[in-house]
Amino acid sequence: MKGRSILLDHVGEREAAALMVDGKLEDLLIDDDSQPRPGAIFRAICDRPLKGQGGMMLRLPEGETAFLRQSKGLRPGQPMLVQVTGYTEAGKAVPVTDRVLFKSRYAIVTPGKPGVNVSRSIDDEEDRARISAIGHAVMEGIEHGLILRSSCAGADDDDIAEDIAAMADLASAVLNDLEGTEPEALTEGDGPHVLAWREWVSAAEVVTDEGCFEDHGVMDQIEALKSPFIDLGEGHMYVEATRALVAVDVNTGGDTSPAAALKANLAASRMLPRALRLRGLGGQLAVDFAPISKAHRKQVEQSLRASFRNDAIETSLVGWTTMGLFELQRKRERLPLAAILRGL
CATH class of the missing domain: 3.30.160 (Double Stranded RNA Binding Domain)
Structure with missing residues (x-):
């Protein structure tokens, strides 16, 4: 196809x-129904602060717990709205934030942050003015803020307005549902479709x-993802998840030419975002690139930055270790594919 x-x-x-x-x-x-979906919104109940970590443990429905990375101004027993930010390892608390967003195809409604903003990737001034006018018209009299996404470029005016109104209505409904002393799921987060x-x-x-x-x-390509081996054309690499981190090993294969290592490393840099995305891998990553001179490391790092710039999942490039490994930190927005397939 x-x-x-x-x-x-x-x-x-x-x-x-x-x-x-x-x-x-x-x-x-x-x-996958083993954990709340990222984006799900809960009325959670503050349980206990974690002294020394600056966070608060929260109670969710069905006995689940969540962790909020701040506790200032919060007290045990207090209800609050939180949104799931990602998946976590088995046995750990669900990561959440109190900065709740309502996100759809064209619009993101931002309670507590007023104003209408248009994505900077829309650079046509006429298009920006048109999209901004739609946002201001729909949000008139509504106290929430609004971000108009890059997908608005070229979209139908009525479709954009309808999307904004739906998210604004949802935000108002959820924000008015804070009463109660028991945790409750208010939205379930979006499914794959x-x-x-x-x-x-x-x-x-x-x-x-x-x-x-x-x-x-x-299905054949999903089956191939069960293997850690990835053919790069210019060598190959293995992507393997351990409990502590994701280990990536890059090899030149049978090519022994002077440029083989650099070519394999650049190919791995281009392939890595896709390999991680399809396998649902995140957290700490350590890449063992094929041996190269320090002069060539900058080329590899530039290639990595360009590749991850186009990837939707937030990834921080930490840098080289003294042992020559390259470290990254990637948001856990998905469950590992291996875990999902085991549950089928």
């Missing part, structure tokens, strides 16, 4: 979405036929 395609199907009984580019799996979302509509906004053919994953080779 040539071109860009979005496939909406199920893996087992779980909702799933796949983004294909020229027949190659570029992104994959599979639902809604996330695909919300985030994969470039022009694409959308396929919703039952069994389309099998028909278009998605």
Whole structure:
């Protein structure tokens, strides 16, 4: 299948979405009910502060716990609105924030931060003025703030206005539901099909036929993701998750030419965001690149920065260690694919 395609199907009984580019799996979302989805909003109850860490443990429904990275002004028993920011390892508290956002395809409503802002990636002044006018018209008299996303460029005015109004109404409904002394789930977060509509906004053919994953080779590519081995063309690499971190090993293979190591490392740098995204891996990462001179390290680092700049998941490039490893820190926005497949 040539071109860009979005496939909406199920893996087992779980909702799933796949983004294909020229027949190659570029992104994959599979639902999982073992943890609250990122984006879910709860009325949580403050439980106890963690002295020395500056955080607060919170109670969620069904006996689950959450961790908020601040405790100033909070007291045990106090209800508060929080939003899940990512997944966590088994046995750990769910990470949450008190800066609740309401995000859709075109709009992000930001309670407590008034004003209408247009994405800086929209650089056409006429388009910016048009989109801003829509936002101001819909948000008139509403105290919440608004961010208009880059997907608004070229979108229909009515679609943008409808999206803004829906998010503003949802924000008002949720923010007015703080009463109560017991934890409660107020929104469940978006599933794979809604996330695909919300985030994969470039022009694409959308396929919703039952069994389309099998028909278009998605299942075969998911099966290949179970292996840590990745062929780079210019060598190969292994991506393996341990409990402490994700280890990446880059090798030149049979190529012994002077430029082999640099070529393999640059190929690995370009491939790494996709490899991590498809496998749902995050947290601390350590990359053992093929041996290169310190003069070539800057090239590899520049390639890494360019690659992760286009990746939607927040990743911090920490830098080189004294042993020559490259460290990264990646947000845990997804559960590891291996864990999801084990549960099927």
